[in-house]
Amino acid sequence: MNPGPCQYYSTQTTRLEQQNATLNALVYLDSNPPASVHTRSLLNDLKLAVKDNICTRSMPTTCSSMMLREFQPPFDATVVKLLRDGGASIIGKTNCDEFGMGSLNVHSVHGPVVNPYIPPFSRGKPFCQEQRSAGGSSGGSAAAVAAHMCDESALGTDTGGSVRLPASYCGIVGFKPSYGLISRWGVVSYADSLDCVGILTRKIRDVMRVFELASVYDPKDPTAARPATRTRAFEACKSYLPQFTSTLTGLRIGVPQEYFPAELQPSALSPIRTVLEALKSRGASIIPVSLPSTPYALSAYYVISSAEASSNLARYDGVEYGLRIDLAPDADKTKTANVYAHTRTRGFGKEVQKRILLGTYALSADAFENYFLQAQRVRKLIRADFDRVFCVPNVLTTASTSAVDGVHVLLHPSAIRTAPPLPNDKDSHQEATPDGLDDYVQDVLNVPASLAAFPWVWRQKDEWPMGVSVVGQWGCDEMVLKVGEIIESLQE
Amino acid sequence: MAEDEGRTKVVGTNRLDKLHGKVDYTPGPANAELLCLLSPARLAQISICSLMEIYVRLVHTIRTLKEDPRWPGWELVVGIEVHAQIKSRAKLFSETFTADLDEPPNSHVSPFDAAFPGTLPRLNSKCVELGVRTAIALNAEVQRRSAFDRKHYFYADLPSGYQITQQYAPIARGGGLKLDRDDVFVRIKQVQLEQDTGKSAFLPRNHLSAIDLNRAGTGLMEIVSEPDMRSPEEAADYVRTLQALLRCVGSSDGHMEQGSLRCDVNVSVNRAGSPPGTRCEIKNLNSVKFMMIAITCEAHRQIELLESGRSVPQETRGFDEDRAETYALRSKEDAPDYRYMPDPNLPPLLLDQEYITKIRNDMPELPDMTRARLLALDLSRRDTDVLMDVDSGREVGFDGELGGGAVAYFDSVARGRDPKAVVNWITHELLGQLAFRRETFKENPISVEQMGNLIDLVQTGTITGTSGKTILRHLLSNHSQDMPSKLAEQLLLIAVRDDGSSLEKWCSEAISALPEEAKIVRTGNVRVVNKIVGRVMKASRGRANAEDVRAMLLKMLQ
Incomplete structure (x- = not known):
């Protein structure tokens, strides 16, 4: 039943194939990517990997779901088109959690992604390395970048930490821009009000190259920030x-006390201690701040994202496209919903089904007020x-x-722990995590900024990597990247 | 129009206010008390117009029960939800062109219409404009801020699994429509924009459902009335008046037979003097005639239940046209939970006052005003009715494009001319000839300039009325682009003006040709002269004036 790690081998790409056989990062490899004709373009010859929930005309876009196993979109996502026009070539599509739902990249019809990071203590001893999760849901993108399978960059999507968490686990840079800056046209919706296209790279300057080309107003995305808003934010x-100059005098860095929860290893x-000390020694002010609504963020996130997911995934019914499971001859065909149920039961994995049910409940007449509206109120508080x-x-x-003595950016740990081990039994990936909420807790530090939609960057340290996140005001993506570069330079 | 720029992230939270506000709008059953509540100072601020409106509503609310011989002792209460397809070139949220009924299935479908993953909606501003136009025509209050919600249900002709509608914050609230008969005023509760569905048809032979998405995503206006109608006839009058209004402002062509206007009707009955009864909703009525039959038989059904001591369960019903009866579709308990949710892709629709004012200023003339204006030109009621009837049958252009109707034609031709003469030529001669040729006004090939020129020729006596009609027929048969003045010369129809010498000649010839008749006239039987007049007219090919001919003949035969 389970497919091989990559179904679509290319004869040209042996090294990639070999790597991929271990990591399972790529689920489709373009066997002969078109030669770039943009000889003087910004992304000249950049080989880019794209998460499999971002539409590509020339390649399948499966969202790691049985439902879209054979699906090939009739158009390119705007971000793909912009980067292609800028000279990048797409080498393939990356593994992810089904429709972006997951934190460990184990809920995938293509199987789990293996974290390519080799910690210093086990270098040179490949056989004793334990297999750890690459994080999710953009685990394939993170693994591909970390393992040098694509030049420098991969596109991911981030709804509640799906770029930032895998970046932290794999030890690379994960950038979630402000909501609305990169077009969502062609990005398969999980939760529209939270979904962002993110960029995964090894160096922050590579983020900048891609972001500059991708952050363009797109009239096809009704949630895109208008040019005038972008200009205001930029200014x-x-x-x-x-x-x-040589010091960081004047830079005010906030450390939110709520971001050090009991679950933190x-x-x-x-x-984060190391980074804060280094910044302080160069003249930056470190200021403790409080974001008191943080404890409610995770529940609010799961209510809102599940509600939107239950709505967005209603379209997968096997009629217009995608998987269709025919009914048994004696099945009750009197209701349309009965007919769809067959396809949807087989097409969606357990995690997706769970969230659809959660979201459907949150939107039902009895629960709407207490769940959906309550979650929206929390979202407003978090933003405030x-x-x-x-x-x-x-x-x-x-x-x-703005606060008179407010901070420029916030700094906090990117995850509550380093990458957790993958479950041993690869074949039962759908049941890989227990039914508990362990999986969801991984998102606890990433979710608040998703609800408020701010940019984010990662820095690594330690044996198994562990990220430090930089969070800024909406539209202050440049500021966040700048601070990120400073932190990057501290390490070198 | 302005969209909520850059506020996309708070869409959800901002909508909360409105979601909470779902109870804060209580459509005014308390209108009767309105006047009493208003202070004199406030009253002074209210324009005469709005006072009139309050008065009309007041009259309505205290409307006395009119005994209906079909159900003596009972009162019937009807409210109607009209779904009118917006006559826009493109669909509500995609750039796909809207489809005609005769086009091949699934020939007007974009990836968005088929709910392909990765697609996003994009609001068509033309649909908004037509919605606002409609709201203004209904005297409704256009909302400066409205929002879109998703209504979820699984059905084969709904590819995304939800319909985008305006459940919590519609584009307009309030307003009303005055019906022609009996001074009935029907209040409007709200107008909302939403998507139409596709069509599915079950093919029993091969046990398959055929799905056509041509209609999927076409813009609809849902116009919800208050329960202000008291008979099937008033319901019919409301739908027809609304139809004419929509056509007039160009927002919908309102063809019930073609499905571009559909009605859901809420019916309840109560004993005279008692509070309203439990209502049943009859879904998807697609002709005024069937709607009246459905209301009538539903009233009888409910009265029968109540008279036998049972109660009317609240339910949704269908209508069987062949058996002329309604049947239960689902009870209140079976009502689906549509799981309404603010659409996270669509920012709130913000309309600034300037935008609304501009549409208000550019509004086409509404039927009531047109009627009043035409009557003020001293046209007869009959001529006015004919003009407006023909006008309401005109083709409604896409995206609110106006003109091309009989009234506009009349207005253009009448500019600088005698309106009564013009309306005579249009309603009697032009429409008469078109009807004779089994053509509609739409097929009229005669331009405003040609018609004006023709009337001028007759009015100045350059040609006779008879010649004018000849030229009119010539224009209709030959679709000639020539001006009537040129045609009059070509066809030798210029009225003779040679001091009567030609006339005298034709008359003498006619008298010689008809000696018997001449003799009878000479003996004093004047009526017979008409035959000789006819001979002269024929000889002159209409160039002679019949009155002059008659006078000349009588003089010669004295």
């Missing part, structure tokens, strides 16, 4: 960022929390005033 960001503290601590005003809210 606000520029006017608040201090001019750094003690060892996860050392990277962030607006209160940043010095840059939020250009999206007309009434927003």
Whole structure:
């Protein structure tokens, strides 16, 4: 039943195939990517891997779901088109959790992704290395970048941490831009109000190259930030960022106390301590701040994302495209829903089914007020929390005033732990995690900024990697990347 | 129109206010008290127009029960939800062109219409404009902020599994429609924009459902009335008046037979003087005639239940046209939970006052005003009715494009001319000839300039009325682009103006040709002169004026 790690081998790409056979990062390899004709373009000859929930005209887009196993979209996502036009070539599609739902990249019809990171203590001893999760849901993208399978960059998507968490686990840079900056046209919806296209690279300057080309207003995305809003945000960001010379005097870095929860592994503290000390020694001010609504964020996130998922995934009924399971001859065909149920039961994995049911319940007449509306209220509070601590005003809210002594960015651990081991039995990937909430807890530090939709960057340290996150005001992507570069340079 | 720029992230939270507000709008059953509640100062601020409206509503609310011989002692209460397809070139959220009924199935379908993964909606501003136009025509309050919601259910002709509609924050609220008869005023509760579905047809022979997505995603306006109608006839009058209004503002062509206007009707009955009864909704009525039959038999059914001591269960019913009866579709308990959710892809629709004012200023004239204006030109009621009837049958253009109707034609021709003469030529001669040729006004080949020129020729006596009609027929048969003045010359129809010498000649010839008749006239039987007049008219090929001929003949035969 389970397919091989990569169904679509190419004869040209032996090295990739060999790597992929171990990692299972790529689920489709373009056997002869078109030679770039853009000789002087920004992304000249960049070989890019794209998460399998971003539509590509020339390759399948399966979303790691049985439902879309054979699906090939009739169009390219806007972000794919922009990068192709900029000179990049797409080498293939990366593994992910089904429709982006998961934190460990184990809920995939293609099987789990193996974390390619080799910690210093086991280098040179490949056979004793334990298999760890690459994180999810953009685990394939993170693994491909970390293992140098694509040049520098891969596209992922981030709804509740799906770029940032795998970046932390694999020890690379994961960038979730502000919501609405990169077009979602052609990105298969999981939860529309949270979904973002993210960029995974090994160096922050590579993020910048891709982001510059991809962050363009697209009239086909009704949630895209308008050019005027982008300009306002850009100017606000520029006017608040201090001019750094040799010191970081004037840079105010907030450390949110709620981001050190009980679940945090003690060892996860050392990277952020190191970074904070280094920043302080170069003149930055470290300021403790409070985001009091944080504890409610995870529940609110799962209510909202599941509700939207239950709505967005209603379209997979086996009629227009995708998998279709015919009914047994004696089946009750009187109701359309009965007919669809066959296809949907077979086509969706357990995790997706679970979230559809959760979301359907949250939207039902009895639960709507207590779950969906309550979660929206929490979302508003979280957003207000962030607006209160940043010095840059939020250009999206007309009434927003910034804190006089507010911080430029926030810094906190990217995950509560390093990459967890993969379950031994690869074949039972659908049941790989227990039914408990362990899986969801991985997102606890990433979700709040998703609900508020802010940019994010990762830095690594330690034996198994462990990220440090930089969070900024909406539209302050440049500021976050700049601080990220500073942190990157501290390590070198 | 402005969309909520850049506020996309808070869409959900901002909508909360509105979601909470779902109870804060209570459509005004308390209108009767409205006048009493208004202070004199407030009253002074209210324009005469709105006072009139309040008055009309007041009249309605305290409307006395009119005994209906079909159900003596009972009162019938009807409210109607009309779904009118927006006559826009493209669909509501995609750039696909809307389809005509005769086009091949699934020939107007984009990836978005078929709910392909990765596609996103994009609001068609033309649909918004037509929705606002309709709201203004209904005197409704256009909402500066409205929002789109998803209504979920699984059906084969709904590819995405949800319909985008405006459940919580519709584009317009309030307003009403005055019916022609009996001064009935029907209040409007709200107007909302939403998507139409595709069509599915079951093919029993091979046990398959055929799905056509041509219609999927076409814009609809759902226009919800208050339960202000009291008879099947009033319901019919409401739908017809609304139809004419939609056609007039160009927002829908309102063809019930073709499905571009569909009605769901809420019916309840109560004993005279008692509070309203439990209502049943009859779904998907697609002709005014069937709607009246459905309401009538539903009233009888409910009265029968109540009179036998049973109660009317609240339910949704269908209508069987062949058996002329309604049947239960589902009870209140079986009502599906549509799991409404604010659409996370569509920012709230924000309309600024300037935009609304511009549409208001560019509004086409509404039927009531047109009627009043035409009557003020001293046209007869009959001529006015004929013009407006023909006008309401005109083709409705896409995206609110106006013009081309009989009234516009009349207005253009009448500019600088005698309106009564013009309306005579249009309603009697032009429409008469078109009807004779079994053509509609749409097929009229005579331009405004040609018609004006023709009327001028007759009015100035350059040609006779008879010649005018000849030229009219010539224009209709030959689709000639020539001006009537040129045709009059070509066809030798210029009225003779040679001091009567030609006339005298034709008359003498006619008298010689008809000696018997001449003799009878000479003896004093004047009526027979008409035959000789006819001979002269024929000889002159209409160039002679019949009155002059008659006078000349009588003089010669004295």
